[in-house]
Amino acid sequence: MSALETISENRAFGGTQGVYSHRSSATGTDMKFAVYVPPHDTDATLPVLWYLSGLTCTHANVMEKGEYRAACAEHGIIFVAPDTSPRGDGVPDDEAYDLGQGAGFYIDAERKPWSTHYRMETYVARELPELLAKHFPLDMKRQGITGHSMGGHGALTLALRRPGNYKSVSAFAPIVAPSKVPWGQKAFLNYLGTNEEIWHNHDAYSMIFIGRGVPELLIDVGDADQFLDEQLKPEILKGVCLEAGIDLKLRIQPGYDHSYYFISTFMAEHIAWHAERLKA
Amino acid sequence: MSALETISENRAFGGTQGVYSHRSSATGTDMKFAVYVPPHDTDATLPVLWYLSGLTCTHANVMEKGEYRAACAEHGIIFVAPDTSPRGDGVPDDEAYDLGQGAGFYIDAERKPWSTHYRMETYVARELPELLAKHFPLDMKRQGITGHSMGGHGALTLALRRPGNYKSVSAFAPIVAPSKVPWGQKAFLNYLGTNEEIWHNHDAYSMIFIGRGVPELLIDVGDADQFLDEQLKPEILKGVCLEAGIDLKLRIQPGYDHSYYFISTFMAEHIAWHAERLKA
Numbered sequence: 001m002s003a004l005e006t007i008s009e010n011r012a013f014g015g016t017q018g019v020y021s022h023r024s025s026a027t028g029t030d031m032k033f034a035v036y037v038p039p040h041d042t043d044a045t046l047p048v049l050w051y052l053s054g055l056t057c058t059h060a061n062v063m064e065k066g067e068y069r070a071a072c073a074e075h076g077i078i079f080v081a082p083d084t085s086p087r088g089d090g091v092p093d094d095e096a097y098d099l100g101q102g103a104g105f106y107i108d109a110e111r112k113p114w115s116t117h118y119r120m121e122t123y124v125a126r127e128l129p130e131l132l133a134k135h136f137p138l139d140m141k142r143q144g145i146t147g148h149s150m151g152g153h154g155a156l157t158l159a160l161r162r163p164g165n166y167k168s169v170s171a172f173a174p175i176v177a178p179s180k181v182p183w184g185q186k187a188f189l190n191y192l193g194t195n196e197e198i199w200h201n202h203d204a205y206s207m208i209f210i211g212r213g214v215p216e217l218l219i220d221v222g223d224a225d226q227f228l229d230e231q232l233k234p235e236i237l238k239g240v241c242l243e244a245g246i247d248l249k250l251r252i253q254p255g256y257d258h259s260y261y262f263i264s265t266f267m268a269e270h271i272a273w274h275a276e277r278l279k280a
Numbered sequence: 281m282s283a284l285e286t287i288s289e290n291r292a293f294g295g296t297q298g299v300y301s302h303r304s305s306a307t308g309t310d311m312k313f314a315v316y317v318p319p320h321d322t323d324a325t326l327p328v329l330w331y332l333s334g335l336t337c338t339h340a341n342v343m344e345k346g347e348y349r350a351a352c353a354e355h356g357i358i359f360v361a362p363d364t365s366p367r368g369d370g371v372p373d374d375e376a377y378d379l380g381q382g383a384g385f386y387i388d389a390e391r392k393p394w395s396t397h398y399r400m401e402t403y404v405a406r407e408l409p410e411l412l413a414k415h416f417p418l419d420m421k422r423q424g425i426t427g428h429s430m431g432g433h434g435a436l437t438l439a440l441r442r443p444g445n446y447k448s449v450s451a452f453a454p455i456v457a458p459s460k461v462p463w464g465q466k467a468f469l470n471y472l473g474t475n476e477e478i479w480h481n482h483d484a485y486s487m488i489f490i491g492r493g494v495p496e497l498l499i500d501v502g503d504a505d506q507f508l509d510e511q512l513k514p515e516i517l518k519g520v521c522l523e524a525g526i527d528l529k530l531r532i533q534p535g536y537d538h539s540y541y542f543i544s545t546f547m548a549e550h551i552a553w554h555a556e557r558l559k560a
């Protein structure tokens with residue numbers, strides 16, 4: 001099935017900001033997502049930048065606060081924001097903000113009750129691209145990926161697990177070593193179980209350590225980010241990236257916190273960086 | 281009293297996006313507002329752009345969706361977004377979205393029960409500027425004003441009522457003739473009473489018609505705006521502006537609606553336009 005329901009479409013920066021819904025076979029639920037298509041020539045296909053959101057977010061947060069449309073219009077990039085988990089009455093949840101709905105961590109859960117619906121890796125990396133290719137002028141050979149916090153973890157790990165699939169990878173304040181921090185440990189224990197060997201296949205730091213790689217990474221994080229030391233730890237990527245020959249551009253931005261005020265400030269630079277690589 | 285309570289401050293585009301609260305003597309309530317201060321030299325004072333929001337909004341809508349910070353940082357402009365009405369348990373309200381809280385129309389109400397708290401003109405044009413001058417590096421000789429919909433009405437009328445106070449005036453999809461349209465008639469009837477002579481003192485079209493003026497106006501509105509024909513009617517300004525010698529730049533933007541997707545698309549152009557005049 002590739003039926004797509006249009007929830008809204010608004011003209012913005014010469015293009016169209018849309019919100020759509022469809023029935024996902026990966027998650028077994030209805031899923032919403034946002035797509036911005038910039039102005040473009042008829043018959044043109046455009047590179048796409050995937051943006052994966054953080055804990056508690058939906059497709060809407062970055063759409064409203066991310067300030068990406070001006071840069072996407074300038075560079076001719078399609079911008080897609082999926083949801084962060086399956087949702088709905090029949091979908092398992094947890095009272096905590098960092099588990100269950102809003103906290104899918106971009107992995108396919110292996111443990112009950114999560115494993116039925118929480119198949120966000122399959123959804124984001126396979127099902128949604130195939131669906132979008134049928135409905136939007138996407139050039140699927142030119143995909144980039146980025147994300148924030150939990151979504152930064154998603155961007156890094158999906159790219160590391162699919163060599164060549166994404167031509168460019170960046171992140172805003174990502175969780176880089178989920179196996180070592182409370183957010184990741186809680187999610188992985190629930191979704192994947194106690195076998196830490198499995199965890200390492202979804203942990204950017206561990207994957208780079210054992211030799212998986214991408215050519216280069218752009219990461220921004222604020223030094224006033226309230227989660228920097230306990231949950232994010234981007235500095236630990238420096239050693240393994242050096243060892244693995246990954247060109248890591250890690251920028252510690254003075255005074256910035258974990259919010260969309262931080263993300264929106266550096267969004268245009270990330271889009272320009274992706275555009276340079278996607279259009280090379 | 282000039283006490284200011286800081287609700288939040290976030291680093292953004294090299295400056296600070298703040299939200300503050302204070303006790304207003306004009307409205308007799310606590311009032312919130314948002315201020316963006318761009319990066320600037322110590323001891324510098326900066327021009328300020330007032331942004332008045334539309335029906336149902338608070339200070340937060342434009343702060344989250346308006347995409348003004350990049351341009352304000354580039355041009356060195358302070359951006360202030362007040363609330364749209366007094367609020368609180370003791371403040372009169374109405375079930376309709378277009379009367380009462382969230383719908384102050386930037387006038388001082390003359391009729392009960394509104395007249396006690398609904399004194400938004402005094403608040404926005406006098407009390408808040410005086411308060412801000414004490415707490416932020418504002419050059420009060422260089423004020424510009426803009427707004428959206430009801431707030432576009434506010435920008436036009438406050439500027440027309442205070443010749444010379446604002447050096448630049450623009451609007452997004454403004455109500456230009458409230459006396460002639462349902463939103464304005466309902467508000468004026470409730471807040472000002474049945475004497476239409478008084479209405480004309482708060483109606484941009486009427487004021488320009490009787491000879492009040494500003495040197496120039498920049499107005500953008502989308503041709504897919506759902507309120508264009510019934511509530512906004514910007515085209516009727518053309519004749520009176522020509523007659524009054526006001527340089528009206530009215531741009532009908534194809535495909536755009538009444539939303540913040542429209543506003544954010546043209547925000548940077550408005551800020552550049554104000555900056556040119558405020559820094560001349």
